Amino acid sequence: xxxxxxxxxxxxxxxxxxxxxxxxxxxxxxxxxxxxxxxxxxxxxxxxxxxxxxxxxxxxxxxxxxxxxxxxxxxxxxxxxxxxxxxxxxxxxxxxxxxxxxxxxxxxxxxxxxxxxxxxxxxxxxxxxxxxxxxxxxxxxxxxxxxxxxxxxxxxxxxxxxxxxxxxxxxxxxxxxxxxxxxxxxxxxxxxxxxxxxxxxxxxxxxxxxxxxxxxxxxxxxxx
Amino acid sequence: xxxxxxxxxxxxxxxxxxxxxxxxxxxxxxxxxxxxxxxxxxxxxxxxxxxxxxxxxxxxxxxxxxxxxxxxxxxxxxxxxxxxxxxxxxxxxxxxxxxxxxxxxxxxxxxxxxxxxxxxxxxxxxxxxxxxxxxxxxxxxxxxxxxxxxxxxxxxxxxxxxxxxxxxxxxxxxxxxxxxxxxxxxxxxxxxxxxxxxxxxxxxxxxxxxxxxxxxxxxxxxxx
DNA sequence: CAGCGTGCTAAGCAGCCGACCAACAATGCT
DNA sequence: AGCATTGTTGGTCGGCTGCTTAGCACGCTG
Numbered sequence: 001x002x003x004x005x006x007x008x009x010x011x012x013x014x015x016x017x018x019x020x021x022x023x024x025x026x027x028x029x030x031x032x033x034x035x036x037x038x039x040x041x042x043x044x045x046x047x048x049x050x051x052x053x054x055x056x057x058x059x060x061x062x063x064x065x066x067x068x069x070x071x072x073x074x075x076x077x078x079x080x081x082x083x084x085x086x087x088x089x090x091x092x093x094x095x096x097x098x099x100x101x102x103x104x105x106x107x108x109x110x111x112x113x114x115x116x117x118x119x120x121x122x123x124x125x126x127x128x129x130x131x132x133x134x135x136x137x138x139x140x141x142x143x144x145x146x147x148x149x150x151x152x153x154x155x156x157x158x159x160x161x162x163x164x165x166x167x168x169x170x171x172x173x174x175x176x177x178x179x180x181x182x183x184x185x186x187x188x189x190x191x192x193x194x195x196x197x198x199x200x201x202x203x204x205x206x207x208x209x210x211x212x213x214x215x216x217x218x219x220x221x222x223x224x
Numbered sequence: 225x226x227x228x229x230x231x232x233x234x235x236x237x238x239x240x241x242x243x244x245x246x247x248x249x250x251x252x253x254x255x256x257x258x259x260x261x262x263x264x265x266x267x268x269x270x271x272x273x274x275x276x277x278x279x280x281x282x283x284x285x286x287x288x289x290x291x292x293x294x295x296x297x298x299x300x301x302x303x304x305x306x307x308x309x310x311x312x313x314x315x316x317x318x319x320x321x322x323x324x325x326x327x328x329x330x331x332x333x334x335x336x337x338x339x340x341x342x343x344x345x346x347x348x349x350x351x352x353x354x355x356x357x358x359x360x361x362x363x364x365x366x367x368x369x370x371x372x373x374x375x376x377x378x379x380x381x382x383x384x385x386x387x388x389x390x391x392x393x394x395x396x397x398x399x400x401x402x403x404x405x406x407x408x409x410x411x412x413x414x415x416x417x418x419x420x421x422x423x424x425x426x427x428x429x430x431x432x433x434x435x436x437x438x439x440x441x442x443x444x445x446x447x448x
Numbered sequence: 449c450a451g452c453g454t455g456c457t458a459a460g461c462a463g464c465c466g467a468c469c470a471a472c473a474a475t476g477c478t
Numbered sequence: 479a480g481c482a483t484t485g486t487t488g489g490t491c492g493g494c495t496g497c498t499t500a501g502c503a504c505g506c507t508g
Contacts, residue, residue, distance in 0.1 A: 029335040175355075
């Protein structure tokens with residue numbers, strides 16, 4: 001009846017090559033450079049293959065994004081599980097590559113509804129994950145949420161990395177090093193001080209502490 | 225002779241109409257939507273006029289950007305002169321419209337060298353202005369630069385507004401209100417406390433205070 | 449063996465793109 | 479009035495775009 005169009009297998013090797021090529025072009029030359037012919041050339045394949053594996057160019061974009069988004073969410077989850085700390089959240093956001101990817105996609109999403117919706121969905125999911133993590137971390141540290149709201153910390157962190165990514169793309173990097181160092185030092189100090197305070201508190205009231213926070217890394221303690 | 229191409233007057237009314245139309249399209253649909261024919265249609269003019277007033281489409285983009293950039297720099301200069309305070313810097317960066325504009329342009333600059341260079345130049349200039357202002361303000365407030373480096377404050381401020389602009393474009397606004405309020409309150413408190421401290425210090429040593437710091441209003445301005 | 453799904457490709461469509469040119473209209477200067 | 483400058487237009491060019499259709503060669507299964 002509906003005579004659905006013939007499509008290549010999702011696990012095909014060629015398909016992955018096309019996605020890789022598209023992503024490379026997207027990062028290097030911006031979304032306007034991601035055309036069917038250029039992607040094919042980048043992958044050293046014939047242009048028609050794109051429409052064999054993807055219904056439309058929008059589908060290609062979505063698939064490129066989904067791959068990275070899925071990977072990002074997964075990585076964050078495991079990273080935060082291994083070492084639940086502000087530093088992990090910060091380090092994770094500091095991936096300029098990912099930030100650049102995001103900026104480009106948002107610009108693209110500006111005039112492609114289908115893509116915007118998808119990106120928005122992942123953005124929401126990721127934000128919730130980060131917020132949950134930070135909330136828990138700050139709570140562990142004993143930071144009162146009304147004085148230092150988790151959402152503000154989160155927005156500030158991602159904001160700083162984002163503006164750095166944007167400026168790096170422009171070749172303007174003044175103050176980036178200093179800012180990175182400062183935040184690093186700040187987190188260091190904060191975690192040390194508050195960690196100590198929390199230790200004190202734990203001695204009096206017998207509140208069970210999340211395992212992840214006990215004396216440094218989980219892996220170190222359990223390794224010997 | 226070099227037989228230079230005929231070009232319309234820079235102060236022409238039609239030219240301004242074209243620039244306005246281009247800017248509107250840029251903000252509404254992204255840079256990929258800014259084509260000669262579409263811009264002309266948006267301005268209710270003939271497409272050929274674009275190449276009468278601008279050598280190439282890149283030139284059009286550059287002119288669109290320069291206008292806004294020039295205006296931004298000018299406004300910031302006067303605003304900071306009227307009321308030299310952190311609040312002014314913050315308020316100024318909070319213009320989501322400008323942030324969105326920037327994001328779009330950076331994405332565009334990704335694959336147009338001439339445009340990137342121009343944007344980078346303005347970005348550097350603007351950053352220096354902001355940094356100078358913040359440095360002076362913090363110094364006035366008596367904040368030691370090694371504890372609270374101006375560059376970090378600046379990057380954090382612009383970063384927060386930028387991430388909010390990016391998310392707003394996606395329709396994700398969770399926590400924006402809270403963050404705005406928090407920063408507002410923080411600046412309020414900081415300026416009050418440190419202002420008082422500074423007052424105390426001024427009593428002993430007779431340092432003149434910038435007039436701008438004496439309780440004033442930032443000129444409110446509606447969007448066009 | 450025929451039949452069929454799969455990966456791939458040659459050829460081509462309509463449409464939009466930036467840019468150019470020759471010509472016409474309006475304006476202002478002398 | 480004559481003339482030059484400035485503003486505007488119709489027409490067109492080669493090139494790139496997303497996407498389609500028809501078909502090829504291969505391996506699997508009946």
